[in-house]
Amino acid sequence: xxxxxxxxxKNGKYKIxxxxxxxxxxxGDIILEKELLLTKEIDKDILDEIFEDSLFYDIYYKMIxxxxxxxxxxxxxxxxxxxxxxxxxxxxxxxxxxxxxxxLNDDHFIKCYINDRLHLHLDGPHLLFQNLKEYGIDEAKIIxxxxxxxxxxxxxxxxxxxxxxVKSNHKYATSMLRQKILESLRQKGYDKDMILxxxxxxxxxxxxxxxxEYEKIFHKVSHKYEQKEWKFQxxxxxxxxxxxxxxxxxxxxxxxx
Numbered sequence: 001x002x003x004x005x006x007x008x009x010k011n012g013k014y015k016i017x018x019x020x021x022x023x024x025x026x027x028g029d030i031i032l033e034k035e036l037l038l039t040k041e042i043d044k045d046i047l048d049e050i051f052e053d054s055l056f057y058d059i060y061y062k063m064i065x066x067x068x069x070x071x072x073x074x075x076x077x078x079x080x081x082x083x084x085x086x087x088x089x090x091x092x093x094x095x096x097x098x099x100x101x102x103x104l105n106d107d108h109f110i111k112c113y114i115n116d117r118l119h120l121h122l123d124g125p126h127l128l129f130q131n132l133k134e135y136g137i138d139e140a141k142i143i144x145x146x147x148x149x150x151x152x153x154x155x156x157x158x159x160x161x162x163x164x165x166v167k168s169n170h171k172y173a174t175s176m177l178r179q180k181i182l183e184s185l186r187q188k189g190y191d192k193d194m195i196l197x198x199x200x201x202x203x204x205x206x207x208x209x210x211x212x213e214y215e216k217i218f219h220k221v222s223h224k225y226e227q228k229e230w231k232f233q234x235x236x237x238x239x240x241x242x243x244x245x246x247x248x249x250x251x252x253x254x255x256x257x
Contacts, residue, residue, distance in 0.1 A: 003040045006031065012061070018042070026050050027057045059084050060094050064103060073109045075136025106137055110145045122161060124154055127189025158190055158198045166202055171213055174204045176242025210243050214251045 007015040014031055017023045030053045031037060034046060042050075062084075063077055072080075077098065081091045098104035110132060117123040123131070125146050132142045162181055169177050178199055185195045217237050221230040231252060238248045 001042055003036060003042055006036070016042075024050070026054055027061075029057060030054065055086065056090050056093060059086055059090065060097060063094060063098060067098075067103055071109055071112045072104070073135040073137060074104055074106055077104060078136075107141070109135070110137055110141060114145060114149070118149070118153060122157060122185075122188050124157075124185065124189030124191075125149070126191075127187075130189070154190065155194065155198060158185060158195060159201075161185065162195075162199055162202060166204060170209060171241055173206050173210070173242030173244070173247070175244075177204070179242075206243065206247060210238065210247055210251050211255075213238060213241060213243075214255060218255070 002019045004017045004019050004021075007017065009015055009025065012028050013025045014028060015023055015025050016031075016036070024047075026036075030050055033053070034050065036042065059081070063080065066072060066077075066080060074095065077095065078091070081094060084091075095104065102108075113132060113135070114128060117128060117131075128146055129139075129142050133139060161184075165177065165181055172180065178196075181199065182192065182195050186192060214234060217234050218230070221233040224230070225233060234252060235245075235248050238251075239245070
């Protein structure tokens with residue numbers, strides 16, 4: 001059957017109108033591959049091939065759109081392709097085409113991922129390693145890439161995090177603040193020794209904080225209870241914030257004078 005006209009549409013597609021006025025759409029890539037602009041002729045076999053190729057390009061360009069939003073690992077693309085109703089042959093063909101066009105490259109993915117996490121997030125080396133493993137990246141490649149990162153970068157990130165927490169702390173004793181920071185940064189993938197080492201570089205006094213906490217608690221409980229009871233309430237609440245018994249008794253005694 002002869003092609004009457006080819007009309008350009010959106011998204012790289014063209015409407016092909018046949019001499020019997022029936023029509024279908026095809027990607028420009030297919031039109032070039034099948035040389036439809038030259039032959040102007042099409043038969044059933046060619047038409048079947050076009051429909052099969054169209055399915056390939058539909059999913060192929062869909063994967064490209066996913067990659068444009070965020071660069072993907074090969075495992076991610078494979079998982080996305082599993083959601084599509086296509087044959088394994090088409091899946092392999094899409095993976096191969098993406099690699100051929102340098103749109104899918106795990107070596108490049110590692111570098112992009114680490115660069116992004118280092119500049120925009122708090123991730124430490126252990127969290128980077130774990131997350132990259134989940135993206136299907138080879139462990140040896142992950143270790144090699146992380147080993148290239150200057151440790152000073154991680155130390156600086158830990159320092160800035162602790163500095164922020166110390167400045168915003170108005171209610172916890174140093175011991176509890178240290179524990180909370182330790183737990184948080186451990187979850188972010190940092191070594192305990194690094195965290196504690198950086199924490200020790202800060203000079204923190206509990207005197208101001210315990211006094212402020214004492215005053216706040218005192219105003220809440222002093223009018224509700226007798227002295228013996230409100231002293232117990234204050235002790236209990238201050239102890240729960242990490243202050244030692246000695247510190248608590250000292251601040252109570254100073255304020256009772």
